[in-house]
Amino acid sequence: MKILVCISKTPDTTAKIAFSDNNTKFAADGVQWIINPYDEWYALVRAIELKEADPSTVIHLVTVGGADTEPIIRKALALGGDEAIRINADIHDSFYIASQIAEVAKTGSYDLIFTGKETIDYNGSSIGGMVAELLSLPYVSLATKFDLANSVATIVREIDGGEETDTVSLPLVVSCQKGMAEQRIPNMKGIMGARSKPLKVQEPVAADALTSVVAFDLPPAKAGVKLVSPDTPEELVRLLHEEAKVF
Amino acid sequence: MSVLVFLDQSEGHIKKSSFEAANYGARVAQQLGVTAEGIVLGNITDDVASLGKYGLKKVHTVKNDTLDHLDAQVFTNVIAQAVAATGATVVVFSNNLNGKSIAPRLSAKLKAGLVSGAIALPDTSNGFVVKKNVFSGKAFANIAVNTAVKIIALSPNSFNITTTDGTAEVAAFAATVDAPKVTVTAINKIVGEVPLSEAELVVSGGRGLKGPENWGLVTDLAKLIGAATACSRPVADIGWRPHHEHVGQTGLAIAPNLYFAIGISGSIQHLAGVNRSKVIVVINKDPEAPFFKAADYGIVGDAFEVMPKIIEAVRKLKGA
Numbered sequence: 001m002k003i004l005v006c007i008s009k010t011p012d013t014t015a016k017i018a019f020s021d022n023n024t025k026f027a028a029d030g031v032q033w034i035i036n037p038y039d040e041w042y043a044l045v046r047a048i049e050l051k052e053a054d055p056s057t058v059i060h061l062v063t064v065g066g067a068d069t070e071p072i073i074r075k076a077l078a079l080g081g082d083e084a085i086r087i088n089a090d091i092h093d094s095f096y097i098a099s100q101i102a103e104v105a106k107t108g109s110y111d112l113i114f115t116g117k118e119t120i121d122y123n124g125s126s127i128g129g130m131v132a133e134l135l136s137l138p139y140v141s142l143a144t145k146f147d148l149a150n151s152v153a154t155i156v157r158e159i160d161g162g163e164e165t166d167t168v169s170l171p172l173v174v175s176c177q178k179g180m181a182e183q184r185i186p187n188m189k190g191i192m193g194a195r196s197k198p199l200k201v202q203e204p205v206a207a208d209a210l211t212s213v214v215a216f217d218l219p220p221a222k223a224g225v226k227l228v229s230p231d232t233p234e235e236l237v238r239l240l241h242e243e244a245k246v247f
Numbered sequence: 248m249s250v251l252v253f254l255d256q257s258e259g260h261i262k263k264s265s266f267e268a269a270n271y272g273a274r275v276a277q278q279l280g281v282t283a284e285g286i287v288l289g290n291i292t293d294d295v296a297s298l299g300k301y302g303l304k305k306v307h308t309v310k311n312d313t314l315d316h317l318d319a320q321v322f323t324n325v326i327a328q329a330v331a332a333t334g335a336t337v338v339v340f341s342n343n344l345n346g347k348s349i350a351p352r353l354s355a356k357l358k359a360g361l362v363s364g365a366i367a368l369p370d371t372s373n374g375f376v377v378k379k380n381v382f383s384g385k386a387f388a389n390i391a392v393n394t395a396v397k398i399i400a401l402s403p404n405s406f407n408i409t410t411t412d413g414t415a416e417v418a419a420f421a422a423t424v425d426a427p428k429v430t431v432t433a434i435n436k437i438v439g440e441v442p443l444s445e446a447e448l449v450v451s452g453g454r455g456l457k458g459p460e461n462w463g464l465v466t467d468l469a470k471l472i473g474a475a476t477a478c479s480r481p482v483a484d485i486g487w488r489p490h491h492e493h494v495g496q497t498g499l500a501i502a503p504n505l506y507f508a509i510g511i512s513g514s515i516q517h518l519a520g521v522n523r524s525k526v527i528v529v530i531n532k533d534p535e536a537p538f539f540k541a542a543d544y545g546i547v548g549d550a551f552e553v554m555p556k557i558i559e560a561v562r563k564l565k566g567a
Binding site for chain 2: 011013014017019037038041093094095098120121122123124125126127128129130131132133134136137138139140141142144154157158159160161162163164165166167168169172177178179208209210211212213214215216217218219222223225226227228229230233234236237238239240241244246247
């Protein structure tokens with residue numbers, strides 16, 4: 001079985017969010033970059049677990065980005081995976097990225113494509129669905145559990161107010177979230193081994209961007225908290241009822 | 248030309264988030280000088296003509312047992328047929344769980360630019376620009392959609408609904424429905440609770456509550472005001488509360504009218520899931536808790552002393 005795991009580079013969860021160039025670019029100075037947590041903790045680790053259960057499984061990682069994404073993809077390789085592919089392109093929009101990943105997927109004939117449920121920077125939740133459509137494959141989003149038997153996947157996905165169990169034959173695309181697997185820390189053997197794993201660089205195929213960022217904004221600063229004395233908590237109830245009018 | 252709104256349903260009932268999407272779609276249509284229409288897939292028991300009050304002129308129904316369960320590929324093909332038949336130039340989804348599954352597929356199928364997690368009406372003064380959440384609620388991006396057909400997935404609870412008198416024309420839409428590849432084998436819904444993703448009011452607890460036996464302080468208040476209950480990540484990880492209640496960076500991101508946090512310090516990861524709440528209340532005994540910086544109202548005090556008094560005051564207010 002061949003699994004393709006989509007990996008994205010995102011700012012660390014605690015990074016200061018600021019913009020430059022007239023609010024058109026993310027101010028990346030001094031920002032620590034990480035593997036998008038959903039891609040790492042859930043998609044990649046679940047793929048590694050599947051390989052541990054069936055060692056004949058081959059895991060490829062794919063990312064779209066410049067040479068500055070390589071530390072991230074090496075870190076992903078240190079966790080697991082057999083080889084990585086970097087599409088050497090600037091990020092335009094989600095459809096552009098999905099088009100590049102779909103191209104890799106077509107030539108690699110994968111049985112399973114995993115993405116994280118969204119990236120923590122653009123919060124688009126779009127890549128998995130777009131890749132699935134471009135490949136005419138079924139798509140199960142927001143999966144919390146994934147099991148495999150005889151090329152049939154049993155997947156638990158989140159629905160409004162609960163969960164649903166689906167069965168789907170491979171090949172398919174799955175977006176992964178909490179529940180799929182537990183976060184792992186790469187060990188020394190993994191880090192050393194990652195250095196010699198193949199990291200192929202491919203040039204992008206021609207693809208359209210359907211959207212573009214005009215400008216970013218930051219939310220207005222909060223007016224500040226209105227503190228109520230712990231001796232008169234009923235005053236808080238009055239404020240919520242009469243001033244904030246929330247109940 | 249029209250604006251087409253996908254109306255998500257569950258067990259025959261249109262979801263609340265879809266009323267919001269319908270009303271948003273009607274406002275977009277008004278802005279563009281066209282009409283707003285809706286499409287509902289599967290067997291429906293609700294009176295869909297009444298969706299006229301949200302501004303829809305027409306609702307297309309596709310009654311087919313296959314469409315009672317989501318297979319995003321099948322749904323996408325049906326909606327694409329409706330887009331062609333209605334000549335829709337804008338398609339609106341709620342960016343709820345099913346919307347996140349279908350809207351990107353439709354975008355790729357129609358090569359129509361998608362803005363997911365939109366929080367405002369489009370700015371059509373110069374092109375078609377829609378504001379959306381980025382960086383987990385810490386910033387916004389204004390996205391230009393550069394294609395003839397545009398898709399907007401509206402972030403739930405981000406648009407104020409205004410209703411009018413009106414009845415929508417209801418028409419069966421004859422669509423080709425493919426055989427699904429996804430088979431739903433079980434559905435497990437938490438009954439009797441407000442689903443967190445749709446809740447307007449949320450009461451949430453953290454490690455400061457010291458143990459699951461003290462959760463009455465959360466659930467009692469929630470019951471009185473009709474709120475959903477939530478929790479911080481450590482609480483779900485220790486197993487004090489179920490995982491589906493976890494809100495934050497890796498859990499659910501919510502934007503209720505009220506987020507009432509008890510014994511939660513407010514780490515940056517927790518804030519990423521709740522910072523779009525309209526009113527945030529924090530009860531914490533540590534005056535240095537970072538959550539107070541993001542809060543609108545707060546009490547620096549011991550939850551075990553403060554909360555029973557708050558619950559009593561709400562009970563009096565509600566006459567319960």
